[in-house]
Amino acid sequence: MxxxxxxxxxxxxxxxxxxxxxxxxxxxxxxxxxxxxxxxxxxxxxxxxxxxxxxxxxxxxxxxxxxxxxxxxxxxxxxxxxxxxxxxxxxxxxxxxxxxxxxxxxxxxxxxxxxxxxxxxxxDALAGGATLLDTRKTIPGLRVLEKYATRMGGATNHRMGLWDAAMIKDNHVAVAGSVAEAARRAVAAGIKDIIVEVDHIEQIEPALGAGATHLLLDNMNVEQLRASVELVAGRVPTEASGGVTLETIGAIGTTGVTYVSVGRLTQSxxxxxxxxxxxxx
CATH class of the missing domain: 3.90.1170.20 (Quinolinate phosphoribosyl transferase, N-terminal domain)
Known part of the structure; x- marks a missing residue:
């Protein structure tokens, strides 16, 4: 055995x-x-x-x-x-x-x-331009196994659950009132790792100023990703997410983002x- x-x-x-x-x-x-x-x-x-x-x-x-x-x-x-x-x-x-x-x-x-x-x-399609991440889009009860499988394929695990990092998404922002306020609340709660999803480049500076430690650049095209990476200027890791396919991931990896996350690895x-x-x- x-x-x-x-x-x-x-x-x-x-x-x-x-x-x-x-x-x-x-x-x-x-x-x-x-x-x-x-x-x-x-x-x-x-x-x-x-x-x-x-x-x-x-x-x-x-x-x-x-x-x-x-x-x-x-x-x-x-x-x-x-x-x-x-x-x-x-x-x-x-x-x-x-x-x-x-x-x-x-x-x-x-x-x-x-x-x-x-x-x-x-x-292989990413060709070393960034690190591939999986997501929490897993079959209930099989997350540990499915994330093990993505590691065998060469990806890096994103957070394992709701407990090991904060991820502030649009619904959290809607309740808090703004990206900055949501991030400030996470900081005040003593959370170390605070991922903030931004849909528009205008949200980047408020998120960083409020304490984001990682930015998730959601559904941005290649030009928007490049502009966002330039604005962030290495202050925190950046992650491209949303609608990534085998046909698009290579170009996304050339934008300078730190990570690219793909839900379909475990979902589809x-x-x-x-x-x-x-x-x-």
Whole structure:
């Protein structure tokens, strides 16, 4: 068993809850009816697409939860780029256990590898002009895993939740009355990291004067981003956000912004095409 762990993520609890959802009260009735209890399978998990690998140690945990003695060899490193047809994992063990764990294991790897693969596409398109950030647009309950997958793809995590940085957006400004007043309230509350979203270049100086430590430049075009970066002049990090695509991120990265954040990394990444083929041992 690998020593895979993530801060804030309970792998054992995740595996138990996921298997419980799939098994229900009756268990895997198909395998119980069709597969002899002592039957053994050998299997190979492989990728039908070129992908960035993410989630194999989690897949391993699903299989070991049902057959602790299963022989498992992980064949690709997390974060590695592998071609279509690459073998990812080799297994040998109880056939019922393999069939029961198969869908949970594949769902997880397909989802995380899909996120990592899309993330790498954005990193490559950005071409080092800025640092790619993910967002909080994650499936409830899967944030730690999905943000792990973006790291495997080469991105840097934005804030993990509402607790680790203030982010003042338009609705906060509407209630506070102005960007400056909202930022001042965050400063008065003793918050160290204060991200302020600005929609117009005229909001930049009031936000900085009130204590913003990071500016999110929302839905600005390339010319507006360049002008904003010039005005900020390195006083705080700048982040381009809103409507960023593979076609536009390269130009955005040339504007001098520190970061570019992309919600679709976790919100819209397609699942990777990964399969698992079994044979009697």
């Amino acid at each position: 690998s020593d895979f762990s993530l801060p804030g993520f309970d792998l054992s609890a995740f595996v138990r809850a996921t298997l419980a959802e799939d098994l229900g009260a009756e268990g895997d009735i198909t395998s119980l009816a069709v597969i002899p209890a002592d039957a053994r399978f050998e299997g190979v998990m492989d990728s039908r697409d070129a992908i960035i690998v993410a989630g194999l140690p989690i897949a391993e945990a699903f299989f070991r939860a049902l057959d602790p003695e299963m022989e498992i060899e992980i064949l690709a490193e997390e974060g590695a780029a592998v071609p279509a047809g690459a073998d990812l994992m080799r297994l040998s063990g109880n056939a019922r256990a393999m069939l029961t764990a198969e869908r949970s294991a594949l769902n997880t790897v397909q989802h995380l590898a899909g996120i990592a693969t899309m993330t790498r596409q954005y990193v 990444a397609p699942a990777a095409d990964i399969g698992l083929d079994f044979a009697l041992a």
